[in-house]
Amino acid sequence: MxxxxxxxxxxxxxxxxxxxxxxxxxxxxxxxxxxQQLRYIKGPAIRTVLSDATNxxxxxxxxxxxxxxxxxxxxxxxGGRVTSIALETAAQGYAGPVHIISGFDPESGTCTAIAVxxxxxxxxxxxxxxxxxFTGSFTGLDPATAAALRKDGGxxxxxxxxxxxxxxxxxxxxxxxxxxxxxxxxxxxxERENAHx
Amino acid sequence: MLxxxxxxxxxxxxxxxxxxxxxxPTLAVTSTVTGGAGMGIATTFVLVCSNVLISVLRPVxxxxxxxxxxIVIIATFVVFVEMATxxxxxxxxxxxxIFIPLIVVNCIILGRAEAFASKxxxxxxxxxxxxxxxxxxxxxxxxGLLRELLGxxxxxxxxxxxxxxxxxxxxxxxxxxxITIGCFLAIMNGIDxxxxxxx
Numbered sequence: 540m541x542x543x544x545x546x547x548x549x550x551x552x553x554x555x556x557x558x559x560x561x562x563x564x565x566x567x568x569x570x571x572x573x574x575q576q577l578r579y580i581k582g583p584a585i586r587t588v589l590s591d592a593t594n595x596x597x598x599x600x601x602x603x604x605x606x607x608x609x610x611x612x613x614x615x616x617x618g619g620r621v622t623s624i625a626l627e628t629a630a631q632g633y634a635g636p637v638h639i640i641s642g643f644d645p646e647s648g649t650c651t652a653i654a655v656x657x658x659x660x661x662x663x664x665x666x667x668x669x670x671x672x673f674t675g676s677f678t679g680l681d682p683a684t685a686a687a688l689r690k691d692g693g694x695x696x697x698x699x700x701x702x703x704x705x706x707x708x709x710x711x712x713x714x715x716x717x718x719x720x721x722x723x724x725x726x727x728x729x730e731r732e733n734a735h736x
Numbered sequence: 737m738l739x740x741x742x743x744x745x746x747x748x749x750x751x752x753x754x755x756x757x758x759x760x761p762t763l764a765v766t767s768t769v770t771g772g773a774g775m776g777i778a779t780t781f782v783l784v785c786s787n788v789l790i791s792v793l794r795p796v797x798x799x800x801x802x803x804x805x806x807i808v809i810i811a812t813f814v815v816f817v818e819m820a821t822x823x824x825x826x827x828x829x830x831x832x833x834i835f836i837p838l839i840v841v842n843c844i845i846l847g848r849a850e851a852f853a854s855k856x857x858x859x860x861x862x863x864x865x866x867x868x869x870x871x872x873x874x875x876x877x878x879x880g881l882l883r884e885l886l887g888x889x890x891x892x893x894x895x896x897x898x899x900x901x902x903x904x905x906x907x908x909x910x911x912x913x914x915i916t917i918g919c920f921l922a923i924m925n926g927i928d929x930x931x932x933x934x935x
Contacts, residue, residue, distance in 0.1 A: 542798075542800075544801055546798045549798045549801060550808075553793070561812060561815055562876050564819055565819065568822070571824070572822045575822060575823060576822075579826045579827065579830065704856040721880050
């Protein structure tokens with residue numbers, strides 16, 4: 540056989556086999572990797588938001604499609620009843636995107652709690668948005684009032700000296716409120732599906 | 737002979753000190769003992785697997801495309817390791833980060849493939865890979881242990897000294913890695929010199 544052909548066959552054979560093996564390994568580990576990423580990166584924030592849940596909200600998650608986008612919902616349950624539903628949104632902060640987990644009461648749509656999942660705000664200044672004093676002010680926000688800073692005509696007191704970061708949290712929560720409103724009609728359906736599992 | 741293949745990597749040709757290969761991970765991830773040992777184990781796995789497979793494929797690997805084939809095989813095992821650490825040991829993955837995919841370009845692995853596995857039997861290649869890998873793991877773990885102890889006063893994250901301990905932060909940074917490796921090289925060369933003068 541021609542030398543060049545032999546070379547071609549060896550290289551093509553090895554790369555194809557490796558490609559197939561990797562595709563198989565990817566399929567096997569994908570689900571677990573997503574769970575692990577949630578657990579270690581966003582898990583702590585999700586648990587803070589759904590702190591009174593007795594189930595593991597990371598396992599009780601559902602992906603729903605809202606206006607073309609996929610949103611992952613985390614269900615916080617207590618005694619088999621869904622008490623709070625959390626979802627993630629992000630907004631541009633001072634030093635990159637600020638990812639927020641917002642929890643909502645499935646019945647009233649009231650915000651139950653929020654937590655910062657990921658942010659790179661300036662340590663000591665913008666980073667104070669992660670404090671309970673600030674995140675706590677979103678608890679009880681009713682669905683009719685979009686989250687906004689007081690100086691933007693809203694109800695939330697921003698963190699002093701960190702307006703950009705505070706505003707990012709507000710817009711992320713406002714986006715979550717809007718998203719939740721769109722999702723709410725289909726939630727009972729999702730819940731029923733969840734119960735079947 | 738097999739025992740020689742195995743022990744060669746543990747002293748005579750211990751990778752970071754004797755071959756002075758694989759310095760990138762040696763400098764980058766040894767600020768803690770967990771990081772060093774984790775990187776060592778990941779590298780050992782890739783090294784053993786690639787050595788064995790390359791040795792098995794030895795008769796069919798065309799000499800003109802051998803480097804490309806070696807790299808494809810090594811890269812495949814590295815991606816396996818990356819997926820596995822993400823799926824089962826996420827904290828280790830967070831610790832090692834970009835340095836896991838970079839195992840592909842670790843000179844030790846390609847070096848052993850080219851210099852040993854492509855010329856020797858499967859069993860010998862296995863022991864060569866295992867020895868080299870364990871030598872690498874041992875070196876990284878010891879460097880990590882010293883740097884973590886001096887640089888942050890902890891071992892595997894557990895504080896050893898009271899709150900009055902002032903860590904030598906230099907040791908946790910890259911210069912600390914160079915200093916540690918330099919000291920080890922000096923000690924090892926010293927031992928060898930003494931051995932030779934006794935002879």
